Amino acid sequence: MLRFLLTRASLVIPTFLGITLVAFFLIRLVPGDPIETMAGERGIDPARHAELRAEYGFDKPLLAQYGIYLERLAHGDLGRSISTKEPVIAEFASLFPATIELGICAILFALLVGLPAGILAALRRNSVFDHGVMGLSLTGYSMPIFWWGLLLILLFSVQLGWTPVSGRIDVQYFIEPVTGFLLIDTLLSDESGAFASALSHLVLPAVVLGTVPLAVIARMTRSAMLEVLGEDYMRTARAKGLPAWRIVGLHALRNALIPVVTVIGLQVGVLFTGAILTETIFSWPGIGKWLIEAIGRRDYPVLQGGILLIGAVVMAVNLLVDLAYGLVNPRIRHAR
Amino acid sequence: MSAELLDTPAASAAPAGPPHPLAEFWTSFRANRGAVIGLALIVAVFLMAVFADVIAPHPPNLTNDAAFLKPPFWQAGGSLTYPLGTDAIGRDILSRLIHGARLSLSIGVAVVAVSILVGTMLGLVAGFVGGATGIVIMRVMDIILTLPSLLLAIVIVAILGPGLMNAMLAVAVVVLPHYVRIARAAVIAEKSKDYVTAARVSGAGPLRLMLSEVLPNCAAPLIVQASLGVSTAILDAAALGFLGLGAQPPSPEWGTMLADAREFVLRAWWVVTFPGLIILVTVLAFNLVGDGLRDALDPKLKR
Numbered sequence: 001m002l003r004f005l006l007t008r009a010s011l012v013i014p015t016f017l018g019i020t021l022v023a024f025f026l027i028r029l030v031p032g033d034p035i036e037t038m039a040g041e042r043g044i045d046p047a048r049h050a051e052l053r054a055e056y057g058f059d060k061p062l063l064a065q066y067g068i069y070l071e072r073l074a075h076g077d078l079g080r081s082i083s084t085k086e087p088v089i090a091e092f093a094s095l096f097p098a099t100i101e102l103g104i105c106a107i108l109f110a111l112l113v114g115l116p117a118g119i120l121a122a123l124r125r126n127s128v129f130d131h132g133v134m135g136l137s138l139t140g141y142s143m144p145i146f147w148w149g150l151l152l153i154l155l156f157s158v159q160l161g162w163t164p165v166s167g168r169i170d171v172q173y174f175i176e177p178v179t180g181f182l183l184i185d186t187l188l189s190d191e192s193g194a195f196a197s198a199l200s201h202l203v204l205p206a207v208v209l210g211t212v213p214l215a216v217i218a219r220m221t222r223s224a225m226l227e228v229l230g231e232d233y234m235r236t237a238r239a240k241g242l243p244a245w246r247i248v249g250l251h252a253l254r255n256a257l258i259p260v261v262t263v264i265g266l267q268v269g270v271l272f273t274g275a276i277l278t279e280t281i282f283s284w285p286g287i288g289k290w291l292i293e294a295i296g297r298r299d300y301p302v303l304q305g306g307i308l309l310i311g312a313v314v315m316a317v318n319l320l321v322d323l324a325y326g327l328v329n330p331r332i333r334h335a336r
Numbered sequence: 337m338s339a340e341l342l343d344t345p346a347a348s349a350a351p352a353g354p355p356h357p358l359a360e361f362w363t364s365f366r367a368n369r370g371a372v373i374g375l376a377l378i379v380a381v382f383l384m385a386v387f388a389d390v391i392a393p394h395p396p397n398l399t400n401d402a403a404f405l406k407p408p409f410w411q412a413g414g415s416l417t418y419p420l421g422t423d424a425i426g427r428d429i430l431s432r433l434i435h436g437a438r439l440s441l442s443i444g445v446a447v448v449a450v451s452i453l454v455g456t457m458l459g460l461v462a463g464f465v466g467g468a469t470g471i472v473i474m475r476v477m478d479i480i481l482t483l484p485s486l487l488l489a490i491v492i493v494a495i496l497g498p499g500l501m502n503a504m505l506a507v508a509v510v511v512l513p514h515y516v517r518i519a520r521a522a523v524i525a526e527k528s529k530d531y532v533t534a535a536r537v538s539g540a541g542p543l544r545l546m547l548s549e550v551l552p553n554c555a556a557p558l559i560v561q562a563s564l565g566v567s568t569a570i571l572d573a574a575a576l577g578f579l580g581l582g583a584q585p586p587s588p589e590w591g592t593m594l595a596d597a598r599e600f601v602l603r604a605w606w607v608v609t610f611p612g613l614i615i616l617v618t619v620l621a622f623n624l625v626g627d628g629l630r631d632a633l634d635p636k637l638k639r
Binding site: 014015018019022026029030135138139141142143144146147148150151153154158269270272273276277280281291292295296300303306307310311314315318 | 370479488494574575581598602612615627
């Protein structure tokens with residue numbers, strides 16, 4: 001077991017180093033002088049230019065520069081944003097909870113709808129319901145979510161006036177950040193109506209972000225259930241005269257969920273991609289919007305730090321999923 | 337390719353011998369109603385792109401000062417001159433969508449062509465040569481796969497600068513690992529088989545082994561991935577266009593059109609609705625065909 005853990009964990013190291021290389025070279029691949037790029041359009045005087053060159057170590061050989069970069073990284077120093085002058089890591093930390101909150105709600109939505117839909121579709125195979133679920137799932141999978149978001153705004157915010165168009169909470173509320181998750185923080189605060197406001201801001205973005213994972217989960221659950229339902233032990237369970245809910249709920253679902261859980265773990269990358277678009281549409285103050293604005297301002301340290309941190313998060317989640325998978329499935333653990 | 341396929345069912349009627357593989361493929365593909373619908377939609381979008389100059393009622397970038405944000409013809413104030421209405425500077429939305437088909441299809445095909453070519457070569461090399469070269473190739477692919485696809489594409493565009501060509505290049509890089517992995521896995525599965533050994537013993541060089549012995553036998557999964565890849569490419573390029581990093585205005589690229597339309601979401605639903613709808617339909621069509629191809633080409637996955 002320990003061997004499996006260590007082997008799997010050690011595979012992460014080269015990938016992480018690779019991501020540091022991507023982040024390191026990003027700012028050097030941008031055409032032009034990196035200091036001038038960082039200084040932005042206002043330009044910079046020669047003395048300060050030389051000073052900054054020395055400070056960032058641009059006068060040293062490339063390999064030494066990479067060494068310096070890694071050393072700073074080890075100390076948690078990812079540089080400062082050009083536009084706000086704040087440390088990149090601090091900005092990331094303050095915005096990340098908003099993205100996580102959105103992502104968790106999106107996955108919950110996808111699970112709550114996708115699992116039952118997939119299970120029912122498998123149980124009523126080739127019925128109208130099954131074809132409907134599969135058709136909708138393929139549509140969801142093909143959905144340009146940036147358009148889906150605009151459509152939902154058009155319907156629910158503009159036509160019906162049920163939900164706000166953008167942001168995380170109405171401006172009249174000031175919520176002291178405790179956990180960073182507004183749904184929890186508003187409950188902790190005494191402000192009445194704050195929770196409802198936060199929730200109504202969250203619903204549409206969560207649905208938009210959850211659409212692609214929902215489609216994937218419904219499809220995956222259906223095919224995993226179909227596979228399990230054909231196994232011998234299912235026939236045995238039926239022959240024993242167990243009630244249908246027990247057969248489906250305990251015997252089938254538990255085994256069918258293994259591949260589904262893996263797929264959910266793999267959706268993390270997809271969620272970040274979606275978050276970039278969803279946050280842009282709904283002006284959701286998270287990592288995705290932060291990165292897109294950084295591009296607009298040519299704020300390269302933010303971009304550089306953002307890639308590295310997001311890459312690290314995705315890698316960590318993938319590793320956890322793999323380890324969890326190894327724990328529940330001995331065949332994986334003992335492979336090789 | 338479709339014309340060739342359409343002709344084959346007649347041949348399959350011949351009683352003697354097993355059916356031609358293409359005929360068998362077509363029978364299997366035709367049984368999947370979704371895939372046939374998808375194929376029909378793709379043909380429609382393709383024809384739209386080819387004959388854009390003839391079909392489109394107006395030039396895509398012609399503005400009309402007298403017709404800003406005109407609604408589609410069935411709404412009060414709309415007219416058949418502009419069947420799907422006009423945008424904020426009086427351009428005909430239908431004409432722009434028709435011309436946009438050229439861009440989106442070229443994007444899809446070009447991205448897949450580049451990534452399948454480069455990806456297959458890298459995969460063949462990684463599978464055949466193995467060793468340090470193989471490890472380096474696969475590690476780089478792992479890194480690309482770890483970073484969220486749109487984020488990586490954004491970074492590449494940030495380095496190269498926004499524009500359609502750079503966006504296409506970025507998307508091609510992002511989807512590359514899928515082809516490399518498929519090709520490598522297929523090579524590893526095939527290369528120990530007897531026919532490859534036979535070819536090697538009879539003096540075939542590594543290039544010949546790779547390209548004319550193993551490659552044709554890896555084709556099925558690559559074709560399926562290519563069809564699904566076109567939809568990913570169109571979707572990702574549109575997303576970059578929507579973020580202002582892909583094709584630049586006034587290009588009638590569908591994602592770019594949506595970006596322009598965003599600020600009018602409150603007062604002109606049609607400028608937002610139609611470009612997205614056509615992206616959805618096109619992407620869905622390629623996904624339907626991809627699913628159909630997989631079922632038809634991969635007997636193991638047959639229902």
